Amino acid sequence: MTTREIMYREAIRDAQREEMLRDPTVFLIGEDLRDPWGGTYKATQNLSTEFGNERVLNTPICEETIIGASLGAALTGLRPVAELMYFDFVMRSMDAVVNQVAKVRYMSGGQVKVPLVIRTQGGGGRSSAAQHGNSLEAWICHVPGLFVAMPSTPYDAKGLLKTAIRMDDPVFFIEHKLLYMTKGPVPDEEYTIPFGVADVKRKGDDVTIVATSRMVLFALEAAAELEKEGISAEVIDPRTLVPLDEATILESVHKTNRLVVVNEGVERCGWAAEVAALVQKKGFGDLDAPIERVCTRNVPLPFQPDLENYVLPSVADIVRAAKYTLGKVE
Amino acid sequence: MRKEVTMPRMGQSMDEGRVLRWFKEVGAEVKRGEAIAEIETDKAVVEVEAFVTGTLVEIVVAEGELVPIGTVIAFIDDGRPEPEPTPALSTTAPPEPSESPAPSAAAGQEVRAPRGERINVSPVARRLAEEHGIDLAQVKGTGPGGRIGKADVEAYLAQRESVPTTPEAEGVKRVPLSKIRQTTAHRMTESKATAPHFYVSIDIEMSRALALRDSLKARGQEVSINDLILKATTLALAGYPNLNATFAGDELHLYPHINLAVAVALDEGLITPVIHNCESLSLAELAAAAKEVIERARMGRLRPEDLDGGTFTVSNLGAFGVKHFEAILNPPQAAILAVGTVRRVPAFDAHDRVIPAQLLTATVSADHRVTDGAEVARFLQKLKDILEDGFGLTAAP
Incomplete structure (x- = not known):
């Protein structure tokens, strides 16, 4: 091909x-x-x-x-x-x-x-x-x-x-x-992708990072950072939010016991909360740490670039959240 | 105030449990944390502890009954007054300011049953611990706020498994425990850990007992050596109630009947069916009862009452040529008798002539909280006298 x-x-x-x-x-x-x-x-x-x-x-x-x-x-x-x-x-x-x-x-x-x-x-x-x-x-x-x-x-x-x-x-x-x-x-060939099928963008064993859209790229950068510290992160892109590929996420958490959800929407009542609710319900017995959310802060998006970067999720935020689930950050 | 004692959930797979034994009678004082009953789950036999100090005022579920988890099995009165009904909220009559908190509110607080200290543990760690039968209280948490995580349980498991496992132990076959094995493991560990054991042995000359067995057989009555030992034990125990007893914290429970438990080795493990009211059975009746209960055990047809209410256990490895061994107490019993084989040995008679003797070594393990060496020695002396004399064995009960 x-x-x-x-x-x-x-x-x-x-x-x-x-x-x-x-x-x-x-x-x-x-x-x-x-x-x-x-x-x-x-x-x-x-x-x-x-x-x-x-x-x-x-x-x-x-x-x-x-x-x-x-x-x-x-x-x-x-x-x-x-x-x-x-x-x-x-x-x-x-x-x-x-x-x-x-x-x-x-x-x-x-x-x-x-x-x-x-x-x-x-x-x-x-x-x-x-x-x-x-x-x-x-x-x-x-x-x-x-x-x-x-x-x-x-x-x-x-x-x-x-x-x-x-x-x-x-x-x-x-x-x-x-x-x-x-x-x-x-x-070059014709292909289509079905809805409701997530893609594991990177395999890992220690922590699952579910991310959407541009945050997938951030999550992959974070996973590379984490690897330097000996932490193996799995990055899952659900690709479609409705319908959501629950099985791929739950299987991953079954393996890693830890979950970070990254979404660029503001955190409050956001999509990450929906995934957290799903996993605490259907994967409760697999969790070894509270689920972390990395989202945009609950404020209007600033125009000033430094402020905007502060308000949006960053690679460092994801690294920190992943380490938190591993008990490596207080 | 009457508080409910309910059938506890002792594991994820448990949905019902059987009350095996009440350690306390109605009217007995109980202390918080004290074992009041023994229950059997699908996996093990465990104790139910009083969660409050007070008086056991009602037993709802009798020994031997199987009930779903959450069922009220007893009531304990904690001696506090019953709460008054909470006054209905009223817009017309606001409560008057009072100098002390309303009694109903204070009583309402008491309704919450005190619970054991919550263990801070992650869900997956809890699941792992349950799967491996680990007591989480033994696991040290290294997570935030001391939370027990998966890694902590795995470390505990690794440590536990590294003790008996040598580095070259590859190819080890792992066999899941049968229910009997699990129960034995649990009960024997509990017994050895809580009851201070001591052991006293005596040699018994069995010539007359054997002659009695042979003459009964000649008359068509099948009686085994073990039946003779059971009969002699029953007769001897009558004079030593402390050995037919249970240690119960600040008192001893002496049982009115002699219910002998007989250790039976099955392929899947050890089981101890009970012959009830041995003191009222003749030798022939005792032999018949023993035969029946042992057969039921071998066929897996034991009834709940067959496992219930034993007061003293007899374990006999004589059939395997064993000379002597020491048994672990069968809780909550205070004593157990272990007998070996009858062996032919040279002995001296009263004139120092060498004669053949048929010796059997009997060993009692006893709970030192209940009895002492001298008392056990006297019991063994009595047992020896009965078997060596032989006459008492066939007397009517």
């Missing part, structure tokens, strides 16, 4: 392109998607040129319109891929997302399907300040009826997005602004 090193944003674009080629009902809708701009993070570059403007729609700056129009299209049998430029802007369309998109299949008794993918990007680390750097995945996971994917690598991004576009239920596809330029191997 031949592979190429490509950027995350190229993986996102390639997945959309391949699905547009495969299925004429797939189309893109969002702000500034068309060339020459090709999307704020260039995830739709060249697609309007290749497929024409009728399959790559630019909208006014109105998220409720994007989601509402996409839902209508999906109900008629099209497969829209909608882009929300910033995760923070989902608030402008929250009624459509929560009350319509997530529920119409259920409320129609299954008479209609909603084959809609909502792509967006979140996360801090680039001085985007309090209104452009939030990680709101916990909000979305809280809504019954929505699937949630959160890939950390180009390979996962491409395989999961292709699966998402083919699904008949609404999918929130959450990217990260600081992952778009990261590179990774992607096969």
